[in-house]
Amino acid sequence: MADVIPFRKPSLKEKRKGNILCRQGHHKWELDKAKQFDVKQGKLVTLYRCVRCRKQKVTLL
Numbered sequence: 136m137a138d139v140i141p142f143r144k145p146s147l148k149e150k151r152k153g154n155i156l157c158r159q160g161h162h163k164w165e166l167d168k169a170k171q172f173d174v175k176q177g178k179l180v181t182l183y184r185c186v187r188c189r190k191q192k193v194t195l196l
């Protein structure tokens with residue numbers, strides 16, 4: 136018996152575990168030194184990436 140479920144369940148255990156903290160705003164930011172220059176704006180920026188959910192944030196210097 137196979138139910139047709141309209142919702143897709145997340146199957147990545149580690150990702151879901153990490154996102155618990157991420158959803159609470161506790162991202163594990165890691166400095167991405169490869170992208171410290173925003174060529175679009177021509178400004179020096181510091182780019183952080185969450186090692187768990189891959190979310191990015193940019194801080195202008």
Ligand SMILES: [Zn+2]
Pocket residue numbers: 157161162163185186187188189190
């Ligand atoms: Zn995160």
